Amino acid sequence: MKNCISRFCLLALLLLMTIAPVRAEIVGQTTENEYIHRLIADNGQELCFVSGEKDPSLSYADVNFDGINDVVILTQRGASNFVYQFFISDGEQYVLCPLTFTNYDLDAEHKIVRSCVNGGLAGGIHRETLYRFDGTEAVLLRWAVGEEKEDWTFDADGYTVRHYNDVLTLQVWEHDPEMDGILIFEQDVSTEDENALREAFQAENDALWSGIR
Helix, strand or coil, X not given: CHHHHHXXXXXXXXXXXXXXXXXXXXXXXXXXXXXXXXXXXXCCCEEEEEECCCCCEEEEECCCCCCCCEEEEEEEECCCCEEEEEEEECCCCEEEEEEEEECCEEECCCCEXXXXXXXXXXXXXXXXXXXXXXXCEEEEEEEEEEEEEEEEXXXXXXXXXXXXXXXXXXXXXXXXXXXXXXXXEEEEEECCCHHHHHHHHHHHHHHHHCCCC
16 A cells, blocks of 8 residues: 555645635534535535534645536545545536545546545555546446454354454455445455565555556
């Protein structure tokens, strides 16, 4: 996941150079104590969104690759995860994308939006998701997951879970509308072997992007 982290750091630097504080009005709070914001976009449209930040940040980017800038709002700032909300332009108005995107970056050549959640272990625990927009709708393509390995053993009295804190299970899934997903890659790797980790992460990345770019 070093590539994921380095790309995120570069993207975060570029975004910090271009984003601006949103001139938004706080109009309420959710039951989770997040702020409900209302702002006026560049076209005069009123946009409402939820954020954990009192002062979220706004930028414009063509995230669906149709040649028109969309509204990108940084709604959550964390130590290693930045969460964004998109409002997609349909040419006349902005349409809220119900998904959020974490540490996102854009592959313009293949029209892909990548979201990458860092869960710890220097990116070893992660979820990396690929989307392609169809107009204003984000279509899920594939996702990769890295988690600490677990074994489940079932018997007449119930089940036993064995957890390995020194082994990662890496998986890549293909989206299938008829199923939860199709597993196309899986590998266990020791966290104590740097060379094996590097090779496993590369194999995961190759499987995630195979046939897409």
